[in-house]
Each structure stands twice: as structure tokens, then as C-alpha cells.
Amino acid sequence: MAAGVGKTYRMLQEGRQAQAEGRDVVIGYLEPHDRPETAALAEGLEVVPRLRTRHGDLELEEMDVDGVIRRAPELALIDELAHTNAPGARNEKRWQDIDEVLDAGIDVISTVNVQHLESLNDAIFELTEIRVRETFPDRILDEADEVILVDLTPEALQERLRAGKVYSPERAEVALDNFFRADKLSALRELALREVAEDVEERRTARTLEPLSQQAVAERVLALVEPQPKSQRILRRAWRSAQRLGTEMDALWVRRPGRPPTPEEETQLAALRRLAGILGAHFLEVEGEDLVDTVRHVAVERGSTYIFVGTPDESRRREILGGSLLSRMVRELPGLDIRVVANRADRDKLAI
Amino acid sequence: MTAPLVGVAVVAAAAAAVALGVAAARGGIRIRNPKPGAERILVPFTGGTLEPTVLDAAIRLAQAEGATLVPAYLLLVPLRYSEDSPLAEQVAVAVPWLEAVELAAHRAGVAVDARIEKGRTPTHALRRLWSVERFDRIVAPAPANSHGGLTPKDLTWILAHSPAETIVLKPSPSPPPPSRR
Numbered sequence: 001m002a003a004g005v006g007k008t009y010r011m012l013q014e015g016r017q018a019q020a021e022g023r024d025v026v027i028g029y030l031e032p033h034d035r036p037e038t039a040a041l042a043e044g045l046e047v048v049p050r051l052r053t054r055h056g057d058l059e060l061e062e063m064d065v066d067g068v069i070r071r072a073p074e075l076a077l078i079d080e081l082a083h084t085n086a087p088g089a090r091n092e093k094r095w096q097d098i099d100e101v102l103d104a105g106i107d108v109i110s111t112v113n114v115q116h117l118e119s120l121n122d123a124i125f126e127l128t129e130i131r132v133r134e135t136f137p138d139r140i141l142d143e144a145d146e147v148i149l150v151d152l153t154p155e156a157l158q159e160r161l162r163a164g165k166v167y168s169p170e171r172a173e174v175a176l177d178n179f180f181r182a183d184k185l186s187a188l189r190e191l192a193l194r195e196v197a198e199d200v201e202e203r204r205t206a207r208t209l210e211p212l213s214q215q216a217v218a219e220r221v222l223a224l225v226e227p228q229p230k231s232q233r234i235l236r237r238a239w240r241s242a243q244r245l246g247t248e249m250d251a252l253w254v255r256r257p258g259r260p261p262t263p264e265e266e267t268q269l270a271a272l273r274r275l276a277g278i279l280g281a282h283f284l285e286v287e288g289e290d291l292v293d294t295v296r297h298v299a300v301e302r303g304s305t306y307i308f309v310g311t312p313d314e315s316r317r318r319e320i321l322g323g324s325l326l327s328r329m330v331r332e333l334p335g336l337d338i339r340v341v342a343n344r345a346d347r348d349k350l351a352i
Numbered sequence: 353m354t355a356p357l358v359g360v361a362v363v364a365a366a367a368a369a370v371a372l373g374v375a376a377a378r379g380g381i382r383i384r385n386p387k388p389g390a391e392r393i394l395v396p397f398t399g400g401t402l403e404p405t406v407l408d409a410a411i412r413l414a415q416a417e418g419a420t421l422v423p424a425y426l427l428l429v430p431l432r433y434s435e436d437s438p439l440a441e442q443v444a445v446a447v448p449w450l451e452a453v454e455l456a457a458h459r460a461g462v463a464v465d466a467r468i469e470k471g472r473t474p475t476h477a478l479r480r481l482w483s484v485e486r487f488d489r490i491v492a493p494a495p496a497n498s499h500g501g502l503t504p505k506d507l508t509w510i511l512a513h514s515p516a517e518t519i520v521l522k523p524s525p526s527p528p529p530p531s532r533r
Binding site for chain 1: 420427433436437438439440443444447450451454455458459463464465466467468469470484485486
């Protein structure tokens with residue numbers, strides 16, 4: 001909500017709770033604001049040393065992003081999400097540092113005041129006549145797994161200020177006459193409550209719809225590959241669709257029994273496995289006499305909904321005599337979308 | 353009795369010939385299927401850039417020699433991430449590039465076997481690729497107008513360590529800006 005309500009304290013409480021539950025927790029950056037209660041709560045939590053930089057005569061300290069990533073904890077506590085980093089730092093803003101930490105697979109608990117939310121910047125200016133310079137994009141809040149409001153009545157916050165629990169007495173006096181006036185604090189509190197209420201509502205709606213929508217729209221991509229160069233394209237196209245759908249992807253090679261791959265095919269398979277690894281796909285090798293039958297089993301097992309297959313190399317004669325592979329797939333894989341990955345260069349043949 | 357039959361046979365043969373002619377005309381350029389053991393020409397590139405002149409030259413070379421073109425996008429894994437980290441953003445750059453290269457090669461009737469290979473540096477990625485696959489020729493783009501491709505240092509390393517005949521192609525310089533009247 002605002003400085004002094006106890007965000008850092010709450011973050012540390014959450015961190016200690018996680019540690020007690022056996023999670024590996026570190027402090028990535030803590031702004032103790034010379035508050036003894038906060039410092040006491042931080043005791044016993046490992047702190048990643050800060051990065052010291054020199055800017056003119058000033059020695060500045062920032063969070064060591066690489067240090068946190070190297071330490072690779074399960075959870076990092078990183079205070080002041082909207083903070084602007086010292087000049088020369090890799091990222092301009094701390095929320096960008098936090099993005100990097102999250103990308104490295106580390107969970108983060110951070111703190112922020114409502115006035116730093118980008119979309120509220122104008123509203124905050126109208127309410128407080130103060131233009132907040134340090135802002136962060138709304139998507140950070142949208143992407144957070146959980147948003148906790150640390151609420152305090154304006155009167156209680158003013159009381160904390162007067163008691164010197166937030167700023168030094170001189171600074172507190174100035175603050176009480178400006179940003180921390182009761183009317184402004186009430187407006188900020190209202191904004192914070194409304195923002196969190198909207199967030200809770202969005203999450204509730206999403207959860208209510210989840211079981212139904214899961215069944216209706218959940219996707220899982222299955223790309224059928226062979227030890228041939230064209231399968232690289234099938235995998236890449238399947239990956240692009242999986243990305244757009246925000247879903248997982250499997251790559252399947254159906255191995256014929258008693259027919260070991262040739263050295264040439266081994267090379268192709270190794271390349272496909274490497275590509276699948278790079279794309280984050282699961283490479284499956286399943287032995288099966290009948291391709292369509294094997295695909296059906298795998299699709300059921302993996303929950304696949306969307307199958308990518310290359311243009312079959314069947315002869316017209318075989319198609320006429322034995323039925324085409326694609327029509328068999330459509331017939332024998334009901335409920336699954338099937339996409340035939342063509343060679344884009346063949347579009348030239350469409351020319352009249 | 354025989355004359356009309358001969359006449360029918362001739363008409364049928366002519367119709368078949370016309371049909372074949374139409375099929376061939378609609379078929380456009382045929383991509384040659386490389387024979388097992390056919391020559392493989394590697395074109396490594398990185399940083400979301402491959403000069404069109406270099407690509408054209410590599411395609412012409414593959415066309416002339418009936419070889420398979422292997423465009424390989426070298427994906428760089430920053431040191432702060434483990435080598436197995438998913439790099440969706442970089443892959444999202446690499447994939448359209450490979451599609452474009454594949455299309456250009458197929459239009460020229462050249463067989464393609466594209467790769468994405470990752471490593472800490474371009475040379476690291478190349479070393480990995482060379483250790484598992486055979487190449488008969490390497491066409492390396494020299495750094496020129498664009499940014500983010502192979503560096504002079506990378507090229508020196510390629511020339512020193514390449515397992516096959518290597519051609520370094522310098523892209524044509526940027527055309528001069530149009531003169532103003």
C-alpha cells in the first residue's frame with residue numbers, strides 16, 4: 001500500500017515460513033531501512049552479498065543478479081520491486097533483475113507499493129499531486145502466482161510514523177504533512193484494496209472455468225518424426241504451434257520391429273533428439289508394427305490433442321490398394337486434430 | 353478391324369503424353385533426393401542474420417554438386433544458465449530463419465537438412481556439431497554489414513579447426529545510399 005505498512009516484514013515472515021517448511025531460501029536483496037524489527041527477522045536467513053559499484057565518488061550497492069542465479073536457491077526474497085538500479089547496472093530496473101532470476105527457475109517474493117503500478121500512475125498523480133517516477137509494468141502483477149495486500153489503516157500508519165518506526169523523526173514530520181496525509185493515505189488504501197480485489201476476482205473466475213475449459217481447450221502437441229531431414233521441419237513447425245498454444249510437445253518415432261536404423265538414420269535420429277532437447281520437447285521412441293495403431297496408443301497415454309505429420313511418401317498405387325495413411329489416421333484417431341506439414345516450396349506448384 | 357484399334361491406341365498414347373506433360377509442368381522444380389553418402393555443405397550462422405549473398409552462393413554450390421545443404425543456426429547459451437536451459441526466445445529467432453533458408457534452397461531444387469545447435473559460443477556449438485556429424489564442405493559467412501553474426505575471431509578458429517574444406521564468403525558491401533537531387 002505505502003512505505004511503512006510492513007511489506008518487507010511480511011516478505012521476511014513468508015521467507016522464514018518457507019524455510020521452516022524445508023525450502024532453500026536466500027535474501028537476494030533486503031532494504032532494512034534501519035528498522036530493528038526487520039533486521040531481527042532477517043537473522044538466520046542466508047544473504048547473497050550485494051554487488052558494489054562505484055559511481056563518481058559514490059559507492060553504490062545493488063542486488064547481485066548473477067550471484068543469486070549462481071547460488072540457485074528455491075526461493076529468493078528480493079525487496080523493492082520498483083527500485084531503479086544504479087547507473088551502469090545491467091538492468092535499469094530491479095523488476096528486470098527479478099525477471100532474470102525467475103527465468104533461471106528461482107521463485108521470488110518481492111515487495112512493492114501500489115503507487116508504483118504503471119497503469120495507476122495518472123490516478124496517483126491526481127490523488128496525491130506527486131508524480132511517481134519509479135514504476136513497473138502491470139504484467140508483473142498479472143504474472144505473480146499470488147498477490148498479498150499488506151493493509152494498515154491511515155491512522156495506524158501515521159501512528160507508526162510518529163513513533164519513528166518508518167522514518168527518522170525529522171523526516172517523519174515532513175512526510176506527515178505531504179504524502180502521508182490521512183486523505184492521501186485513504187485514497188492509496190482504496191486503490192490498493194480495489195487492485196487486489198480485481199486480481200482476486202480474475203483468479204477466481206479463471207479457477208471456476210478451469211475444469212471445463214481444461215477439457216475443452218487444453219492442447220498437447222504430438223509430432224510424428226522419421227529419421228529423415230524433413231522431420232526437422234515437422235518438429236520446428238510443431239514447436240511454433242505449441243508455443244502459440246502455450247502447451248507441451250512430444251516428438252514420436254515409431255520404430256519398426258526387427259529393422260535397426262542404418263548409420264545414416266542413426267545420425268538423423270541423433271539430430272532429431274538434439275533438436276527436441278533444444279525445443280523442450282519430449283522425444284519418444286516406441287516400437288510398433290502399425291504406425292496408426294502405435295500413434296493411437298501414445299496419444300491416449302500422453303493426452304495428445306494435436307498431431308503433426310509430414311506429407312506421406314506413399315505411392316499412388318499403394319494408396320489405391322492399401323488406403324492412404326492420412327485417411328486411416330483421420331478415421332482411426334477420432335477427436336484429434338491432424339495437421340499435415342507441407343514443404344512451403346511446394347506452394348509454387350499451386351500457380352495456375 | 354485392326355486399323356481402328358491402332359487409331360485408338362495412338363490417341364491413348366497421345367493423351368497419356370499430354371497428361372504427363374501437364375503433370376511435369378505443374379510439378380515445378382523437383383528437389384533432388386540426396387543419395388546416401390552425398391556431399392553435405394554446412395552453412396553455420398548465428399545472431400539472427402545470414403547475408404543473402406552468402407546463402408545464394410551456398411545454394412548455387414550445393415546445386416552444382418548435387419549436395420545437401422545443411423544450414424545450422426548456432427544458439428548461444430549464456431554462462432549464467434545451464435547448458436540444458438530452454439532458450440525459447442533464441443529458438444523463436446532461429447526457427448523462421450531456418451524456414452526461410454529451407455524455402456530458398458527448395459526453390460532452387462536443393463535438398464536441405466537444417467540444424468539448430470547450441471553452445472556457450474559459436475565455436476563451441478560448431479565443435480559439438482562437427483563431433484557428431486560429417487560435413488564435406490563448410491561455407492562460413494564473413495562478418496560484414498550486419499551485427500551479431502560470426503566474428504573475425506570465430507572465423508579464424510573455423511579456418512584452423514574445420515574438419516572439411518572451408519570457404520569464407522564475404523557478403524557484398526551495402527549499396528551506397530541513393531543520391532539526392
